[in-house]
Amino acid sequence: MTIFAVFARIGLLSFGGGLSGWVFREVVVLRNWISEEEFLSGLALAQILPGTNIANLSVYIGQKLRGVPGVAAALGGLLSGPFFAVIALASVYDRFRNIPYADAAMDGVAAAAIGLLLIIVLRGTRHSARKPAGAVALAATFIGVGVLHVSLLIVVAVVGPLSVLAAWLGGRADA
Template identity: 55%
Template sequence: MSPIQTPVSLMSLFLVFFRVGLFSFGGGLSGWIYREVVTLRGWISDEDFFSGLALSQILPGANVTNLTVYIGQRLRGPVGAVSALVGLVIGPFFAVIAMVSAYAQLAAMPWIQDAMSGAAAAAIGLLLIVAVKGAYSSSRRLVPFLILMTTFVTVGLLQWPLVPVVLGLAPVSVAFAWWQSSSDA
């Protein structure tokens, strides 16, 4: 899928990220963003998304806000980045304050916490889809697949610190991609 040619309107950028911000419980935000921006709208390609994701994880800052800035910048430059970022953060801003004000009442109703855990678990399903999709597109060649598995095993299972792992793997992976594209050309 190639990026679309007509510019995305600032309002739709804002609204997409507003929805992602407000309805994403339990850490599934990148999954939502992928769904909205790549699957449903085709605003950016798979490679665009996943490389932007790796970039946003290495840089300081919350991964989702970085990914949001990345996509906003890519689509509409500085105003795009601001629209997307404000859209993402404004809903949760009021939501956390509302929740802290109602905390005593919320804590008295255990089913609310159960319901939230359930919603969070379903949100992980979104993330799982993205993980499978990424694994699929990387597994067409052996080396990218090995890189993906090494990343997963070291960071996910062995809980090694993320940044050194990424900085260690990136040169290998990029060198392979360079060699690959040179030999394809």
């Protein structure tokens, strides 16, 4: 029941890229249900699997916590609130779209979501930079996408296999 309530609140009170930041705060920082490393592993897995990252992440966390019932609780909680909220908001959208401060309020919400996402990025950077291969992959991705404006798909297609190879070779050297 607690898993459902936590994910229902996350689903109702946040949106977009900021969801992973809220999940991190609720699951790792406030409740200590999983470790930071487990969260970052789950987030990486959620990003490479098909589907939305947050749904995949909720499945990962639910499975870690309670198995199949945990998955049902986390995913059900995450999706049930927004489902009904979108239906309600769509029915009254025309009445409220002309309110003068509506755009400013949405800009504030978007800024908060970006801030939460930056926290995840900084923590992920700290963990991946511990090994030289992780730092190189992170820097190459940032430079390719952020500085050179190369398509993310191309950067991932090049950097991804190279980072997997580096991790595999690094794991063999440790053995």
